[in-house]
Every structure is written in C-alpha cells, then in structure tokens.
Amino acid sequence: MKLRVKEMNRGRRNLKQAASEQDFRLKQCQNIAKIMDTKRDNSSTLFKRKKRRANRAYNLLVMGCYLGLPLRTKRRRRYMSEIPLDLLVEILIRLPGKYLARFKCVSKQWSSLISSRYFCDSLTRSKQQQQEPRLYMCLVDEGGHRALLSMASTSPDNTSFVVDQDLSIPGMGGYYLNDLHGLMCFSMGKKACIYNPSTGQRLTLPKIKPDIIAEQGQTMYVKRHYIGYDPIDSQHKLLCTIVMYSDLFFNLKSEHWVFVLEAGGSWKKVVSHENYRPHTAFARGQSISGSVVHYLAWHDMYTCAIVRFDVRSEELTTIIVPEDVRDDMSIPALEMRAELIEYGGKIAIFEHSNLRTEGTAVLWVLEDAEKKEWSKRSLVLQPCQRHLVQDIELIVKGTTQDGKVILAPLDMHSGFYILCYDLQSNDLRKG
Incomplete structure (x- = not known):
C-alpha cells in the first residue's frame, strides 16, 4: 500500500515537472518572439535614427564647407578647408530650382547667400549661357482661371514647344506677363508681384498712391507694369504706368512710378520732361531691349507711339508711329x-x-x-x-x-x- 502511494506521488511530481517544463518552454518561446519583435522595431528605429544622423551630418558638412567650421571625429579632429565662395556658387547654380528653395532652410547664411544679388546675377548669367530655348506664357481661360506655364523647345528650329512646368500662383492675374533674366512681373490684384521660378521667391510690392485724381467723367483707371535692368548698378527696376481717362481717351492723364528691387526699396515718381504727352499703355504691346524698356501707347484715339524708358536715367521719351500703320482704319485705337x-x-x-x-x-x-x-x-x-x-x-x-x-x-x-x-x-x- 505504501509502495502504491509512493508511486502515485512520484507520478504527480513527474506530471507537475513536465507541466512546469512545458510552461517554461512556452514562456521561453514567447520571450524569443518578444525579443524578435523588439529587434525588428529597434532595427526600424535604428534605421530612422541613422538616417536622421546622416541628414544632420550632411547639413553640418555643407554648412562647414561654406563657413569653414571644424569637423570632429572619434580618432582625431580634422579641419575642413573653406570652399571659395565662387566655387560654392558655381556648385549651387547647377542645381534645380526646387533644391535651391530647400537649401534656403539649411541656415541663415545659406538663405542670405541664395537670396543675395551676387547669387541671382550668377544664376542669371548661367541660364543665359545655357541658351535653352524656353517660353513663359500667362494664359486665361473662359472661366477666368489663370495659369503660368513654362515651355521648352523640342525641335532644333524652335518651332515646337512642350509644357514642362506649371508655375501658377494663386491670385495671379492678367494676360500681361513681363519676364527678364528669369524674373517675372505680373499683377496681384492692385499690386505688382515679382516672381523668381528658379528659387521659388515671390515679392509683392506695396500699393501705389497716385497723385492724379479722377475728375468728373473720368471712370477708367489702368495700371501697367514693366521690368527693366540697369547694368551699371546691377539693379532691376519696375516701371508702373498709371492712367485715368474718360470714354474714347478724352481728358487723358498719366503718371509713372519706379521701384528699385533692393532691400528697403519704395515707389518713386518719375519726373516728366517739358515735352511729355500723357498716354495710355497699349494692353498687349511691350518689349524689353537691354537697359531700355519699350511699350506701345496711345496719346489719343488716332495717335500711336512707342514709349522708351531708360532704366539707368529713368527718363521717358516717345516716338510717333508712322501714319501708314493706321491709314486704312477709321478708329485705329479700336481696330489696330x-x-x-x-x-x-x-x-x-x-x-x-x-x-x-x-x-x-x-x-x-x-x-x-x-x-x-x-x-x-x-x-x-x-x-x-x-x-x-x-x-x-x-x-x-x-x-x-x-x-x-x-x-x-x-x-x-x-x-x-x-x-x-x-x-x-x-x-x-x-x-
């Protein structure tokens, strides 16, 4: 009897031992699974952490190249030689515009460099040397929606173009787009806007308060903007023509304002010469030629002229268009x-x-x-x-x-x- 009791107790102990071993193995498998999950999570986290460190190191490396900052390693301290500014600019101007806009966020020094006149001039010269046939076009559909498109030539004779970029900006308006050296000028409501698609910069100029006051019967109010460049002082200037008149150009009055595109710039009224005649700018007629801005204008319903604005001296002169241009028209200003x-x-x-x-x-x-x-x-x-x-x-x-x-x-x-x-x-x- 005692022997049976001992055997039963021994069997119970064996069952408990086997159950405890099974529980241990189950817990061990669960622990291994947790360790594997943890390692998987840690590897993902580690990868993200290494990526952030690499990006941070790249930014420090780039900043160090520009600022000449020292770079420390575990074994020894190495000092990076400062890259010359000219070489750095040559590297940056070869990058696409979207990267230039991103690099402005690296530091204040980078933002100042990319926004500086020296860099913009270097970028302009580089674009001109590339001589890539390109056309910028501002379009308005029947619903009033406006689009600013960049078109590249696809044929050697520059007769075929394809749209390669949509540069549209919310709020931009008008058919009348002026572009010079990669800078674009158009209206934003009652204000002028300067846009650089290469760097993504946009500058909205302050509103002009004209000196001319509308008289009785004067209901028309027109503003036209033209952009020019002064090569002596390396300055871009914006010309604004403001016109007031009644129907059929009666009682026409006009004045002109200039804005220098530089820090602290403001609108300045152009002083007219003694032989100045008021005129209204022809809506779709403008041309840029070097440091002189040209545009078509009307002195009245029958007299058409080319207005020349010298960007350097800020003087306006007019050249009357030959009468033969409008001989067969009863009212040239409406028909031509x-x-x-x-x-x-x-x-x-x-x-x-x-x-x-x-x-x-x-x-x-x-x-x-x-x-x-x-x-x-x-x-x-x-x-x-x-x-x-x-x-x-x-x-x-x-x-x-x-x-x-x-x-x-x-x-x-x-x-x-x-x-x-x-x-x-x-x-x-x-x-």
Whole structure:
C-alpha cells in the first residue's frame, strides 16, 4: 500500500515537472518572439535614427564647407578647408530650382547667400549661357482661371514647344506677363508681384498712391507694369504706368512710378520732361531691349507711339508711329492689332490686324531711333496656312531667340495651342 502511494506521488511530481517544463518552454518561446519583435522595431528605429544622423551630418558638412567650421571625429579632429565662395556658387547654380528653395532652410547664411544679388546675377548669367530655348506664357481661360506655364523647345528650329512646368500662383492675374533674366512681373490684384521660378521667391510690392485724381467723367483707371535692368548698378527696376481717362481717351492723364528691387526699396515718381504727352499703355504691346524698356501707347484715339524708358536715367521719351500703320482704319485705337517685338536686334511693330481675315501682316522696323527712320515689310501667308488663323483672334506671346514670333489664341475655350511665325521665311507652323 505504501509502495502504491509512493508511486502515485512520484507520478504527480513527474506530471507537475513536465507541466512546469512545458510552461517554461512556452514562456521561453514567447520571450524569443518578444525579443524578435523588439529587434525588428529597434532595427526600424535604428534605421530612422541613422538616417536622421546622416541628414544632420550632411547639413553640418555643407554648412562647414561654406563657413569653414571644424569637423570632429572619434580618432582625431580634422579641419575642413573653406570652399571659395565662387566655387560654392558655381556648385549651387547647377542645381534645380526646387533644391535651391530647400537649401534656403539649411541656415541663415545659406538663405542670405541664395537670396543675395551676387547669387541671382550668377544664376542669371548661367541660364543665359545655357541658351535653352524656353517660353513663359500667362494664359486665361473662359472661366477666368489663370495659369503660368513654362515651355521648352523640342525641335532644333524652335518651332515646337512642350509644357514642362506649371508655375501658377494663386491670385495671379492678367494676360500681361513681363519676364527678364528669369524674373517675372505680373499683377496681384492692385499690386505688382515679382516672381523668381528658379528659387521659388515671390515679392509683392506695396500699393501705389497716385497723385492724379479722377475728375468728373473720368471712370477708367489702368495700371501697367514693366521690368527693366540697369547694368551699371546691377539693379532691376519696375516701371508702373498709371492712367485715368474718360470714354474714347478724352481728358487723358498719366503718371509713372519706379521701384528699385533692393532691400528697403519704395515707389518713386518719375519726373516728366517739358515735352511729355500723357498716354495710355497699349494692353498687349511691350518689349524689353537691354537697359531700355519699350511699350506701345496711345496719346489719343488716332495717335500711336512707342514709349522708351531708360532704366539707368529713368527718363521717358516717345516716338510717333508712322501714319501708314493706321491709314486704312477709321478708329485705329479700336481696330489696330499690333505688338511690339524685337527683330534683328531692333525694335519693330508686328501689325496683324488683317491676319485673320486676309492672311496678311506688316512688319515695321525702327531702323534709327534718333532720325525716326522706319522700314516696312509686307507678309502674306501661304494658302495652305490660312486655316490656322481663320476665325481666331490671336495674341503675341513673345519671340524666340532666333526671332520667330509666338502667337496664341486670345480665348482658351477652343483649346490651347501656339503658332510659330518665322518672319524671315514667312512660314507659319503650329507648335
């Protein structure tokens, strides 16, 4: 009997031992699983931590290159030699614009460098040396929506373009986009805006308080902005023309203001000379030629002129357009369709009033500004090209580097496309 009791007790102990061993193994498996999960989490966390450390080290490395800061290692201390500013700028200007905008957040020194006039001038020279055929275009559809597009040439003869960037900014307005050295000027409500798509910088200028006061019957109020460059002082300047008049340009008054694009800049009124005649800027006629801004204007309903603004001296002069340009028009200011372009390094008027109806255009070239000598050239489309312009009101959007005129429909409801008019060969193609 005692032997049976001992055997039973021994069996119970064995069962308990086996159960405890099974529990131990189960707990051991659970611990191993927890360790594996922890290692997996730690590896992910470690990877993220190493990535943050690498990014931080890269920023310190880049900052050290610019500032000449010492770099410490575990074994020994190494001092990084300072990279010359010219070399650093040459490295940065080769980067895409989106990276320049990001690098401004590295430090205050980087932000100051990328925003400095020296860097902007270097970037401008680099873009000009690349000579990449590019066209910037501001479009407005029938719903009033506006788009700022960057178009790159896809053909050796610069007759085909494709949209490669959408640079649209909320609130931008108007058909009338001016661009110079990579800077774009357009209206933002009642204010002017300067935009640099390469760095993503945007500057909205303060509102102008004009000196001219509207009189009885004067209801029209027009503002036009043009951007120019003074190569002597390396300054970009913005010209604003403010006009007030009643119907049919009666009782026309105008004044002009200049803004220098630099720190602490403000609007300054241009002093008019004795022979100054008030005028209103022609809506879609503008051209930039070196340090002189040109635009078309009307003194009245019948007198058209080219206004020249010397960016350096800030003086305004006018050149009356030949009467032959508007001879066959009863009211030229309402009927004439003309744009100011550059042709062969000279200012020219591309008059396309009859392009849609008769397939003809006239090119007036200002051969000598002082003597006011003009040359005239008539252009006639080929019969096979007439369908490209029929029943469509076109607007000049600019010229290519080799002198081709870019035309686009004024209204976008029929779809967007561009026409490239080669004035040398008198050839019109759809881009």
